């Protein structure tokens with residue numbers, strides 16, 4: 001009798017202690033019951049960049065949608081996206097940002113525990129310095145190969161934007177770099193566990209490229225990250241889209257391709273264009289299969305408005321956003 005009498009209260013005490021600890025833990029977890037596991041790094045990114053969107057302003061790295069089964073991280077700055085993918089057989093980068101941001105991108109890759117020399121491919125959205133300004137430096141540092149559509153590759157080799165670009169005259173040159181592999185529209189790179197397909201979406205520039213990233217394994221969840229290029233039809237002062245029907249037709253073709261992309265997680269070269277930081281922080285839906293279609297519809301409506309304004313001969317103010 002003595003032994004159980006002494007033992008039992010201790011057991012009950014530890015039981016009560018366990019129950020109290022469990023209740024405490026549940027109470028702590030309750031507000032985050034529906035939060036995503038990546039929200040912490042997304043929240044740090046959103047907080048670090050609150051009120052800051054400079055192209056060379058440092059930002060911490062953040063995981064992107066681990067639910068997709070794709071190992072993807074934001075490793076860019078507060079104003080420009082660089083997307084890092086781990087294929088299980090080497091790394092892939094899409095976009096480098098401005099030349100001054102190359103060290104920020106490299107630092108973020110290292111912070112995640114990766115070696116920049118494991119970057120095998122360096123891809124890009126479009127032929128403007130705010131997205132490929134760091135390519136020459138990153139290509140040298142990492143030893144990665146570059147791949148692009150032929151039309152963009154011509155600009156990359158010269159370090160200049162396309163002669164047909166509506167923003168010609170107001171976009172700076174960038175350090176040129178060679179393209180190691182020319183991809184056909186719809187073509188894909190098979191890298192480790194990933195299939196990374198390129199889509200010509202020539203809305204913003206003649207060489208605009210969007211990328212869809214999916215796991216190649218048959219049993220993998222069929223979720224796609226869509227890295228969709230800028231689709232804004234903006235221009236240098238004095239340019240009239242109504243004078244360039246071919247450019248308008250290309251832009252409309254770009255919208256149509258974007259509308260139909262497989263698109264579970266939309267990521268854009270300018271994070272603000274897809275409200276990316278708020279979505280990574282769990283403040284807005286990150287996975288949204290309708291996001292690409294809405295992005296295309298918004299860009300299409302913008303072009304319609306612009307064409308109407310030009311026809312009405314309204315004075316065309318220079319649009320300063322890239």
Ligand SMILES: [Zn+2]
Nearest residue numbers: 126128230322
């Ligand atoms: Zn641009």
